[in-house]
Amino acid sequence: MDTDFREIINKRVVLFDGGMGSMLIAAGLGEGEIPEQWNLERPDRIIAIHAAYLQAGAEVIQTNTFGATGLKLGASAAGKKLDPAGVNEAAARLVREALEGEGAEDRFVAGDMGPCGELFSPMGRLTPAMARDTFREQARALERGGVDLFLIETMYDLREAVEALRAVREVSDKPAVVELTFDLKSRGYFTLVGDTPRKAAAVLEAEGADMIGANCTLTSDKMIGLVSEFRDNTGLPLLFQPNAGHPEMENGRAVYRQPPGDFAGDTARMIEAGANAVGGCCGTDPRFIRAIRDYLDGRK
Amino acid sequence: MIEHLKKCAQAVLEGDDRQAEKLARLTLDKDYPLLEVIDKGFVKGIREVGRLWEEGTLFLPELVMGAEAMKKAMAILQPALESGGHEQTKAGLVVIGTIEGDIHDIGKTLVATMLSANGFGILDLGADVPVQRFVDEAEGKKADCIAISALLTTTMPGQKKVIEELDRRSLRDRIKVIVGGAPCDEKWALDIGADGYAGDAVAAVALAGRVIGG
Numbered sequence: 378m379d380t381d382f383r384e385i386i387n388k389r390v391v392l393f394d395g396g397m398g399s400m401l402i403a404a405g406l407g408e409g410e411i412p413e414q415w416n417l418e419r420p421d422r423i424i425a426i427h428a429a430y431l432q433a434g435a436e437v438i439q440t441n442t443f444g445a446t447g448l449k450l451g452a453s454a455a456g457k458k459l460d461p462a463g464v465n466e467a468a469a470r471l472v473r474e475a476l477e478g479e480g481a482e483d484r485f486v487a488g489d490m491g492p493c494g495e496l497f498s499p500m501g502r503l504t505p506a507m508a509r510d511t512f513r514e515q516a517r518a519l520e521r522g523g524v525d526l527f528l529i530e531t532m533y534d535l536r537e538a539v540e541a542l543r544a545v546r547e548v549s550d551k552p553a554v555v556e557l558t559f560d561l562k563s564r565g566y567f568t569l570v571g572d573t574p575r576k577a578a579a580v581l582e583a584e585g586a587d588m589i590g591a592n593c594t595l596t597s598d599k600m601i602g603l604v605s606e607f608r609d610n611t612g613l614p615l616l617f618q619p620n621a622g623h624p625e626m627e628n629g630r631a632v633y634r635q636p637p638g639d640f641a642g643d644t645a646r647m648i649e650a651g652a653n654a655v656g657g658c659c660g661t662d663p664r665f666i667r668a669i670r671d672y673l674d675g676r677k
Numbered sequence: 678m679i680e681h682l683k684k685c686a687q688a689v690l691e692g693d694d695r696q697a698e699k700l701a702r703l704t705l706d707k708d709y710p711l712l713e714v715i716d717k718g719f720v721k722g723i724r725e726v727g728r729l730w731e732e733g734t735l736f737l738p739e740l741v742m743g744a745e746a747m748k749k750a751m752a753i754l755q756p757a758l759e760s761g762g763h764e765q766t767k768a769g770l771v772v773i774g775t776i777e778g779d780i781h782d783i784g785k786t787l788v789a790t791m792l793s794a795n796g797f798g799i800l801d802l803g804a805d806v807p808v809q810r811f812v813d814e815a816e817g818k819k820a821d822c823i824a825i826s827a828l829l830t831t832t833m834p835g836q837k838k839v840i841e842e843l844d845r846r847s848l849r850d851r852i853k854v855i856v857g858g859a860p861c862d863e864k865w866a867l868d869i870g871a872d873g874y875a876g877d878a879v880a881a882v883a884l885a886g887r888v889i890g891g
Contacts, residue, residue, distance in 0.1 A: 562733025
């Protein structure tokens, strides 16, 4: 990669990609199958999804490794059969292949890291060392697969996010982005365990994150206020990836009905509020990324 | 006595399980009226925990600790309640689990804990639960309600399949179905023909009470 991601995010708004789950269902992911196994069993379909996001104008493509820590894979029947390192390394290579296939320049492979599925005390029995170990294994494999940056996302406990970030720092000096997931309560924005945007910004900045922000849980209209709150509390570059409304049942499938133009309109307001990078989470697909791309290109 | 009730509520509110156990034993030693201590003491505490959770003053750790303190106290009071000839105040039996293909059981376990803390009988089937098993267990145990969690866009249609299976076995009018999980909402519950949706464990307690009672 010739261009440095750290430089780009300080110069212009960067577009990440959107949701993976509904794309996988549309591509035929069956019951009892987990998304991560397709990195090994259906690489062509994963590449096609990445390619669709590239064609829509996404500049950062996330690996299909949201649940690919050893801890989380070990919790499901399908996941138990997979080698965590192999899955992560393969997933990174698939994004690289998609990039090469599209001849796309100045695009980035983001090694995606989601929660490990265990909780810290008093809810669960996760220890900092357990979290660090499983994230280190994942980060090391993603690094070996050739990612350009790491994206730690959907974290509902700041402590777990910090362990993931430290694990990345142990194995790589590439950029590390951290997104927590917040809900909007009557008293403001909080993670599941009560972390505030202010606390998250202070801690993650001190831990050396290159970019921070939030994804999932909130729909695009409710994400705008969270952007402002983050911007009031940090000078770091900010990334936000909201959900596309809530799903409805149609022909036995979950479908999301928020119009992409509506989502892009909210995204424009997130950028005005201080977001340096944007994208989508659950329910978004390449149409949403295209709508944001059109908006970004139009304002140049 | 009023002081004792306040202390019971406070122990749950503070998630102090040792204090809750101590107060439960004291209740028996002093022969305080059991139902009143439960209702105006411990239950009052867990309701306050729920209220503070909903407004964003308490969070998951406090909710879990409050529910645990409640369960510890009830484990001591329940046998006395039953041997004392009191009607066992079970609010209903709920079969709960996360749907097949989905291993996310944090929210589901929390809902189970809160339901149990609020007097519901609970059969927790865990995560990755097949449609047939939900219905088999609910039918076999004569459950009042099935609570199904789904956290993924890919797995949430399974909630509807449970309802279809209940229909097929002509059990739907006897067994209520409530749903939850990050991507679900009221509209989703309506779409798939469930009896209701709850956005968190506190709302789930109110919802279960409503659908079973109604």
